[in-house]
Amino acid sequence: MKDVLEDFRVSEAPYWRETGDEITLFTAAWDARIPVMLKGPTGCGKTRFVEHMAWKLGRPLVTVACNEDMTASDLIGRYLLDVDGTRWQDGPLTFAARHGAICYLDEVVEARQDTTVAIHPLTDDRRVLPLEKKGELLKAHDDFLIVISYNPGYQSLMKDLKQSTKQRFGAMDFTWPGPDVEAEIVAHEAGVDADTAQRLVEIGARSRNLKGHGLDEGVSTRMLIHAGRLIKGGIAPKAACSMALVHSITDDPDMRDALDAAVSTWF
Numbered sequence: 549m550k551d552v553l554e555d556f557r558v559s560e561a562p563y564w565r566e567t568g569d570e571i572t573l574f575t576a577a578w579d580a581r582i583p584v585m586l587k588g589p590t591g592c593g594k595t596r597f598v599e600h601m602a603w604k605l606g607r608p609l610v611t612v613a614c615n616e617d618m619t620a621s622d623l624i625g626r627y628l629l630d631v632d633g634t635r636w637q638d639g640p641l642t643f644a645a646r647h648g649a650i651c652y653l654d655e656v657v658e659a660r661q662d663t664t665v666a667i668h669p670l671t672d673d674r675r676v677l678p679l680e681k682k683g684e685l686l687k688a689h690d691d692f693l694i695v696i697s698y699n700p701g702y703q704s705l706m707k708d709l710k711q712s713t714k715q716r717f718g719a720m721d722f723t724w725p726g727p728d729v730e731a732e733i734v735a736h737e738a739g740v741d742a743d744t745a746q747r748l749v750e751i752g753a754r755s756r757n758l759k760g761h762g763l764d765e766g767v768s769t770r771m772l773i774h775a776g777r778l779i780k781g782g783i784a785p786k787a788a789c790s791m792a793l794v795h796s797i798t799d800d801p802d803m804r805d806a807l808d809a810a811v812s813t814w815f
């Protein structure tokens with residue numbers, strides 16, 4: 549019989565450079581089946597970390613990119629009409645709860661609140677999911693765990709998680725790693741030498757100082773890796789930084805000048 553989880557297994561170890569006690573903490577949360585909230589800016593490694601932990605714990609991973617159009621049915625499931633009549637199709641959350649996967653809801657705050665509330669019964673000691681349309685009360689598999697990601701920087705009063713949602717999770721703060729570690733990550737992921745990686749990281753650090761002074765967010769590790777990959781591909785460092793860092797992060801001419809100056813300092 550086909551393993552229904554086959555497509556969701558993480559077969560090769562996703563590279564993860566440990567930066568603190570995040571692996572120990574996540575493992576303890578997993579052992580206690582405490583849902584986990586990963587907090588941090590875009591591109592700082594939250595998704596990669598979940599992939600790594602799913603691999604390490606030998607659990608399949610079901611990832612859902614949340615958005616404002618997402619309804620509870622998109623997560624839970626719905627009846628579909630086909631040639632044989634109607635047939636129930638589990639949504640990704642139900643699928644993960646039924647079969648025992650880690651369900652990663654990326655940017656959960658983007659989803660409408662009625663959608664977010666759907667995870668409540670799964671994230672307290674009931675560990676159940678009512679499938680009202682189907683008339684089923686699904687008891688979550690012992691190996692099921694919900695992980696959500698959340699970027700506190702983007703939240704407003706209008707768009708934030710309810711306390712009743714937040715308080716169901718253990719939270720882990722993700723931030724930019726120290727410069728040496730970040731350079732190690734950039735060198736590994738982009739395939740550039742240590743010196744180039746270090747320079748890119750310095751530019752990243754400068755940009756992060758501009759956060760709140762014209763930039764909404766500093767350059768992420770992901771962007772530094774993109775710049776590194778362009779350099780690795782033969783693009784001159786300044787042009788690579790211009791494309792991967794400066795032009796993508798801002799349209800403001802003054803901010804672009806400030807970032808270009810940082811690039812010129814290092815390349």
Ligand SMILES: Nc1ncnc2c1ncn2[C@@H]1O[C@H](COP(=O)(O)OP(=O)(O)OP(=O)(O)O)[C@@H](O)[C@H]1O
Pocket residue numbers: 563564565566567588589590591592593594595596597654697725733737769770773
């Ligand atoms: N500690 C780390 N070890 C290994 N790779 C890392 C680490 N931190 C960041 N990265 C790298 O940063 C890249 C971006 O991270 P990732 O896609 O996980 O970000 P994210 O925080 O999930 O962003 P978003 O919120 O936009 O989904 C990854 O592809 C990975 O290469």
